[in-house]
Amino acid sequence: MQPKQNWRGDAYIKTKINPSHPIHISITAVAKDSxxxxxxxxxxxxxxxxxxxxxxxxxxxxxxxxxxxxxxTLMYQKISHAIKDADTRASLVALLFIDxxxxxxxxxxxxxxxxxxxxxxxxxxxxxxxxxNAIVGRQSGDEFLLxxxxxxxxxxxxxxxxxxxxxxxxxxxxxxxxxxxxxxxxVALYPFDADTTDELIRNADIAMMHAKQSGRNGFKFFxxxxxxxxxxxxxxxxxxxxxxxxxxxxxxxxxxxNNKSKKIKGVELLMRWQHQAELISPAVFIPIAEExxxxxxxxxxxxxxxxxxxxxxxxxxxxxxxxxNLSPVHILKSNLAERxxxxxxxxxxxxxxLRLEITxxxxxxDKNKAAKQxxxxxxxxxxxxxxxxxxxxxxxxxxxxxxxxxxxxxxxxVRNIGRDSNNESIIRTIHTLAENLNLYCIAEGVETIxxxxxxxxxxCDDLQGYYFAKPTTAExxxxxxxxxxxxxxxxxx
Ligand code: C2E
Ligand code: CA
Ligand code: CA
Numbered sequence: 001m002q003p004k005q006n007w008r009g010d011a012y013i014k015t016k017i018n019p020s021h022p023i024h025i026s027i028t029a030v031a032k033d034s035x036x037x038x039x040x041x042x043x044x045x046x047x048x049x050x051x052x053x054x055x056x057x058x059x060x061x062x063x064x065x066x067x068x069x070x071x072x073t074l075m076y077q078k079i080s081h082a083i084k085d086a087d088t089r090a091s092l093v094a095l096l097f098i099d100x101x102x103x104x105x106x107x108x109x110x111x112x113x114x115x116x117x118x119x120x121x122x123x124x125x126x127x128x129x130x131x132x133n134a135i136v137g138r139q140s141g142d143e144f145l146l147x148x149x150x151x152x153x154x155x156x157x158x159x160x161x162x163x164x165x166x167x168x169x170x171x172x173x174x175x176x177x178x179x180x181x182x183x184x185x186x187v188a189l190y191p192f193d194a195d196t197t198d199e200l201i202r203n204a205d206i207a208m209m210h211a212k213q214s215g216r217n218g219f220k221f222f223x224x225x226x227x228x229x230x231x232x233x234x235x236x237x238x239x240x241x242x243x244x245x246x247x248x249x250x251x252x253x254x255x256x257x258n259n260k261s262k263k264i265k266g267v268e269l270l271m272r273w274q275h276q277a278e279l280i281s282p283a284v285f286i287p288i289a290e291e292x293x294x295x296x297x298x299x300x301x302x303x304x305x306x307x308x309x310x311x312x313x314x315x316x317x318x319x320x321x322x323x324x325n326l327s328p329v330h331i332l333k334s335n336l337a338e339r340x341x342x343x344x345x346x347x348x349x350x351x352x353x354l355r356l357e358i359t360x361x362x363x364x365x366d367k368n369k370a371a372k373q374x375x376x377x378x379x380x381x382x383x384x385x386x387x388x389x390x391x392x393x394x395x396x397x398x399x400x401x402x403x404x405x406x407x408x409x410x411x412x413x414v415r416n417i418g419r420d421s422n423n424e425s426i427i428r429t430i431h432t433l434a435e436n437l438n439l440y441c442i443a444e445g446v447e448t449i450x451x452x453x454x455x456x457x458x459x460c461d462d463l464q465g466y467y468f469a470k471p472t473t474a475e476x477x478x479x480x481x482x483x484x485x486x487x488x489x490x491x492x493x
Contacts, residue, residue: 010025021048026043071137079197086150096185099184168183186210251473253471254267254470255464259455326362337380385404418450442463442464443455
């Protein structure tokens with residue numbers, strides 16, 4: 001070293017407290033006169049703290065602090081690495097996208113601490129089933145990725161996915177709470193289903209969404225067809241947003257009649273979407289509207305339209321009602337009652353003239369919140385109707401816990417009248433139990449005179465269906481000719 005020169009560098013040395021102690025060394029050559037080095041100044045600093053901080057930062061950047069699993073960033077690197085490796089060895093890589101079913105309600109009802117423990121418990125259970133070729137990572141909230149390297153056969157993968165699904169559906173007890181949870185799993189394989197890391201993750205995710213759609217607690221392997229469906233759905237989603245802006249929705253109405261009094265009691269609002277030359281079914285666009293968050297405004301827009309369309313009928317008969325379908329996501333929104341009341345007030349219509357049709361999903365998703373919301377709607381004066389009754393899981397006793405006024409017997413039961421005696425017993429039972437619970441019954445999907453006779457014989461006189469009238473536009477509905485034809489039909493039934 002020349003005088004005034006400086007050398008510095010990091011090193012690890014053995015000390016009493018640490019066999020590999022990180023230090024920083026700085027050496028400066030000092031000269032008394034300008035040519036000859038007289039001595040060196042050596043400064044050694046302890047880097048333990050700095051290294052610890054660096055490691056912590058590296059850890060935080062790569063691992064999830066709660067479950068200690070690799071996070072999304074690190075998983076991405078590991079998947080990319082596994083793909084490269086698979087190319088050299090000509091082997092397969094499988095990626096599982098795992099999403100817990102109904103995790104949010106667990107968080108909401110038992111608290112976040114329990115939710116956190118549940119995630120750790122699930123991590124532990126997954127890890128205990130896996131060997132060295134598998135890596136679990138946390139993608140986000142309740143989503144996990146499972147990477148399986150050096151896969152020898154798709155068959156062994158099937159077995160693993162099956163046992164994983166079964167394991168994750170086991171009940172867990174945390175802080176004395178018994179929690180029922182399950183998972184939906186999507187599987188994609190490299191190189192069959194994807195060329196890149198991004199594509200592999202995306203396709204495993206798509207397969208997972210399909211597993212969710214087919215009733216949760218199950219798994220699906222990715223197929224090219226799923227991809228096409230997703231593309232179709234995205235196109236429809238965009239078209240739906242445009243249609244909302246351009247006001248391309250309109251209402252149809254289907255009368256609900258009483259076969260004893262021969263009166264039209266009300267109408268059900270059924271939304272329609274004119275998309276280019278096609279009429280898209282609400283069974284297709286309502287779920288998309290729910291997902292995209294458009295359902296609230298779409299429903300409120302439809303209600304406003306209905307109150308304008310039907311003003312003469314509301315005026316002529318103060319008991320005439322509009323039955324409005326409400327989607328579960330909409331019901332669980334706060335201040336729904338206020339918003340509906342505001343719209344009704346603007347049109348001088350009383351809440352008793354509005355029936356709200358809800359489905360059993362609403363009651364199942366988050367029981368406490370649903371009960372609260374329904375109570376608020378009931379207190380605001382609305383009548384609540386349970387739609388598609390008999391197709392879901394709720395028993396009538398369970399129903400007594402919710403403020404329901406009317407049930408609508410699903411068309412699948414009505415359709416089988418005269419064909420299946422078991423089915424007739426079910427309808428009879430529903431009707432008797434409904435009476436005991438002080439609930440009123442309506443039958444929907446009524447198409448034949450035989451069905452009407454049977455329904456009347458058990459005391460169900462409020463009917464809706466093609467036999468009396470198909471859903472129709474407001475213009476036709478309020479025309480004298482239409483009302484007259486419907487009255488005649490009723491008189492002769
Ligand atoms: P839903 O509420 O159960 O409505 C009854 C469906 O049965 C309607 O189909 C109606 O046209 C049809 N229908 C009525 N009578 C008969 C009959 O005698 N025979 C047969 N085969 N069918 C009959 P639509 O209009 O296609 O609606 C399908 C579903 O879309 C509705 O089922 C409802 O779940 C949903 N939907 C429609 N409009 C709205 C809406 O404004 N909001 C929400 N959230 N959902 C809606
Ligand atoms: Ca309905
Ligand atoms: Ca229905």
